[in-house]
Amino acid sequence: PKAYNMPPVESEVLSVNMSFVSLIDGDLLHRWLERAGAKVYLCGQCQGVHLSELQSLPGVVESRVFLEEDSILFTTELEIKPTALIPLVSDVVRINAMYPHIKVFPDVTDDQYPRLIACDTLLTGAGLTFEQFAQFISVCQELAGKLAQDLSEIGYLVQEGDSSEGIGGAPGARLH
Secondary structure, eight states, X not given: OOOOOOOOOGGGSOOOOOOOBSOOOHHHHHHHHHHTTXXXXXXXXXXXXXXXXXXXXXXXXXEEEEEOSSEEEEEEEEEBOGGGHHHHHHHHHHHHHHOTTSEEEEEOXXXXXXXXXXXXXXXXXXXXXXXXXXXXXXXXXXXXHHHHHHHHXXXXXXXXXXXXXXXXXXXXXOOO
């Protein structure tokens, strides 16, 4: 007769000892970001924690982590050349397919250059370990950096020294 492997009884299942944090506050978020190796700062103008390394990349205007009621929101804003807006919009589906862990969408206003917003959300309502958080931040930073590099290489991003007239002043103007 054929032997069947029966699933273990609940008492036989090994449990993993993980300490969950059900309520994450701003101080813990800041400490975890630093512990995960992210260089961060608070600007005093918004509720986000800024990620310095990503913000130093060409074309990146802002990169922040926000603490929401039941989630952590990662966003990176990339400044798009006005002449690249139409080709970029046609590429959004392809970009979202290439970067499945972050979602991108264009943001166009009258007072600044067009932007591409890259974001991801980590739900925290059921609890969260530092390891889960660190992996989320690491993956988001890596993908946002690669996205900035890819868009820069194909000429979509506003670069230092680009001179375009009329939209919101100088490239890189930070508006919250």
